[in-house]
Amino acid sequence: MRILVVSDAWLPQVNGVVRTLDTLRSELQRVGHEVVMVTPERFRTVPCPTYPEIRLAVRPGPRVARLIEESQPCAIHIATEGPLGWAARRYCLRRRLPFTTAYHTRFPEYIKARFRVPLPLSYAVMRRFHSPSSRVMVATQGIETELERRGFHRIGRWSRGVDTEMFRPRPEAKGEGGPFAGLPRPIFLYVGRVAVEKNVAAFLALDLPGTKVVVGDGPQLDDLRRRHPEAHFAGAQFGEKLAWHYAAGDVFVFPSRTDTFGLVLLEALASGLPVAAYPVPGPLDVIGTSPVGRLDNDLGTAALAVLGTDPVLCRAHALDFSWAASTRQFIENLAPFEIICWKEPAPL
Structure with a gap:
């Protein structure tokens, strides 16, 4: 299966989201899937305010559309709620293509900590982003319960793993x-x-x-x-x-x-x-x-x-x-939505 993953967070950034997606890519390839990454390195970018090491894509819509059409994936996963994520979401909705998303980061809490934006406002934006998703993947029961309480739907579990060969007592x-x-x-x-x-x-x-x-x-x-x-x-x-x-x-x-x-x-x-x-x-x-x-x-x-x-x-x-179990969960979340027909795309 060819899986297209869209993420505003990517190397050389160092954080849990990037490490999770990089490992997911390797694990998916290991079990025979093809993975296409749509990340900021393919776009003109500007520094994120207060996070200059994070690069945000500028006007990514047309190029995102071309990358999706050129790869013709069986499944589309939107990992982040940044410019690339919104562009991919917009394209999928126009073409009536199913896609999944992930809730990696509690952005409302982050934004409140930095800019004092009220939580209800930020969560309203997050709900809008994720509402068309066929499955909103979350790592834990605690986050699933919290999102359900805040009006999110179609939530699926996608846990995390650890490299126990590298990380070991020494x-x-x-x-x-x-x-x-x-x-x-x-x-x-x-x-x-x-x-x-x-x-x-x-x-x-x-x-x-x-x-x-x-x-x-x-x-x-x-x-x-x-x-x-x-x-x-x-x-x-x-x-x-x-x-x-x-x-x-x-x-x-x-x-x-x-x-x-x-x-x-x-x-x-x-x-x-x-x-x-x-x-x-x-x-x-x-x-x-x-x-x-x-x-x-x-x-x-x-x-x-x-x-x-x-x-x-x-x-x-x-x-x-284990990462193997995490990857199986990811694939299972995609499974009901993995067939996308590219022969007769819906009109724009």
Whole structure:
């Protein structure tokens, strides 16, 4: 099956959406599907306000239409609600082509955190975007319940996976040759974008022993470095280096209240780290009441509570999540809508 995926988020961006889609592409190809990616690299772009590393396509409609028509896919999946997503949605509606969407990011909460836009207004825009979708894919039951409460329909589950070969316990990473050698332990670790909606400041404000470490880059990085000279900022890390940094930590702290899943939770658990987080969608679904983490509105209490948790338990919990299962869910969400006839397209 030829599957066309439209996404405003793509390499070289580093975030959970990009890593999910890049892995999905590889997994789909591995099981014999052809994947066509429609991403910003094919378009003239401008920097996103407040996120200059994110590039937004300029007037993408005509080119999006050509790319869809040239590829003649069996299924169309629109992954994001940016300019490319809206252009693909508009084309599909005009041609009466079925398509699926995904709710990767809680944009209303992000926009409220940055620009104070009321949630009801932002959710109205999100409902409009997703309402024609044959299936709105979400990662967790918590997000599904929330979207249903806000008037979304035809929601399907599409969970996430973790590369358990790359992300694994590495006892040597905690030693003299590790990335945090010389830093006082325990190491309380955050990995992700350094941006206001990730609530990194709440993590850095905690009164914890040892060292707080931030791995990642983003628009808040310079400000937080100035405000928290006691913390260690390791910058953005990738691949084996990222896995090495995970394995060198003692507790993974996830301060976000707005993520729909939190792929980093699985990467930390697979690396043997217990998780401290708030009791919000994402952590509630991944951790729940498992002893591999503590969910508490007092994030400092949660972080101290899981210190010393058996890495074997954390690793075992992560092994329940696989990219193969995630990809099967994705395909199943497409299955009822995979046949698109290109011989006699509906008139514009």
